[in-house]
Amino acid sequence: MNLKSNEVFIPGAFPKYTYISRQSSEFDISYEVRLTQSLHTVGFLTSIIGPSKTGKTVLCEKVIGTEKMKSFSGSDFKETEDFWVTIARRVGLPLESEQTEQKTMQGQGLSGTREGRASAVTEKYHSNKDKVIQYFIENDWVLVLDDFHYASPNMQMEIAYQLKDAIRKYFKTVVISLPHRSDDAIRKNSDLSGRLNLINIEPWNTKELREIAVTGFDKLGLHIDSSIANDMAQESLSSPQLMQSICLNLCFLLDIDNIDKPKLDSSMLKKAYEMTSLNLLSYKEVARKLKSGPNPRGQKRKTYTINSGNQVDMYELLLKAISVDPPKVSLSIDEIKRRMDAMVSDADKPDRKKIKTTIDQVQSIMQTSEPMYQVFEYKDDKVYILEPLFLFYLRWGRLD
Template identity: 50%
Template structure:
């Protein structure tokens, strides 16, 4: 048997065949895989998967549904509500429009002649639904929150009618968007199978490292796998990425490495950030809105930098312990801890107003900038990879 390579074992962006970890929901104690299988068997119901970003929601779908039956799309694919079924049809290879013909034989037994009949067709909802049913396909609509509110409402209405015709669909969204158009559609009340994906526990993330390095014939101590799991910020994707970085740094593919050395960890964290393209995102957040010639107040900090309110907010987010949800009170405490002078520190009103301005900037930017959301007095980190970059990247 050929030796496995690290890239075959640790897969940050693909299905992890050797390091897949099955988890149980704490509310029911049932495997997520079993819950999804059961949901897909219920005719006339829409399946809604809610969970933080980079938590393995799509990987769960790939585990349960055969890849040839899974049609993955994203909320960003739908710019115009009128194109919903056309876009799906094109995705599965259906023609948007065209002609079909049939031949009829007409005449008596001695003399029959062919009559060609052709009709034009335009791709429509019913044709797409029938194609999905005939071929056992399941639509997985990921990042539903990336679609505009109007498009979300339209899609919810379209799916309401489609599931009644036994069209199978899964909508994936973020937990603080659980009040989106799907949940708010009164006609879907009682017709949704909800699966809430909980953040990964450190013990579950550790299993990725333990299983993966075992496949490579390399020992990893429990305290090392635990340290990696903490820095993975509840994200299995990030855990895979860090483990792959470790393998690259120790050259595991030679087969000469027997144990993961502890002194490689911090180097691996920094090495992992090399391919994370968040430099411009951090710059935008730290700069805040255009000051229009007005000088901002600077505060002396314990990190040997003078920072304005926007720099303080970014720096407070990256501080220990790493959290993917920060309340206004927690941000205020962290900002206070950063400032070393006795001068008046920013109050909650100033912090709140600054966060509102940051949110306005993010809202107007492209998808890569939507790394966090300020909502209901909580900063939600939408992308754990961004927080990891904040902690270990160079910017």
């Protein structure tokens, strides 16, 4: 079978040929086995948490299979519509809600009273809920609530309440969420305690990222040197999506779909990284905003001369320090200082205090901007990169 490079490397969807199975450090089994075991446990809800783009959705697709997985986003649920009605509508299950309501009203002779209407509505909801549950069980479907953090806090509580009862009736559910975002409705819900299976997806390490490249190029009939695979894994930071993108762009540069056994050498990597950064142009504006720092209010900022001969202010210097070799997703203040010292050619170099103040300022710009701008955070004397794609863009994208 002759596979095309874009069938092998898939940065935006399920990677059939380059799916890598990983183990969590919490238990000595793969995430796939863990999820299978969790779904096998009647009366338990599965909660998957992991950083953005680490393969939470892909894991569910792998284990449950796209046919049996009925996926919803947190934002699909509105407070104006019953949870079960939203689900029924999407999976094409007809509900006889209007019919039930009419029948109850006529039959009871209670049509005008509040009690009459309330009992009809409750009955309707009960039957909708039971119908959906039964339909899911008959088809052996699993409800996957993806991006649960997009549901409003009220809706999250309501969903948790509905699920609590449903899981006892053999209804299988997985809730997926980002860390730091409120999923307290699930994990800190005392009604669900003792009935939760927690799966924490950890960031990818270089060994796991390498496997994507090695497996994929092998499928395309090309051996990849381990030094090249290592370099690519390091640049991918902790993101399997970046690795898939880099590999795909490298294939494009090699024209691998048309040329038999093209020569792959390390000189092509830089070009592949630059091409990959073209898919990340949305980070250009983020970089620009952070690099400008707060409004200087007419004051001229102190600048430093860097090795290239250019003059940069503290904000630009900070982004440069974060982006130079080797790429790292966490940096201590000492490390940032060492990087700045090596870059600044003046005798007067920024001290730790100045570095910290600059980071604080950038942090407050991020916090008062949209979520897209929250690309790193400062905690316990360290800068943690929250969005590996941003760091990749800083390293390889055009900033001017």
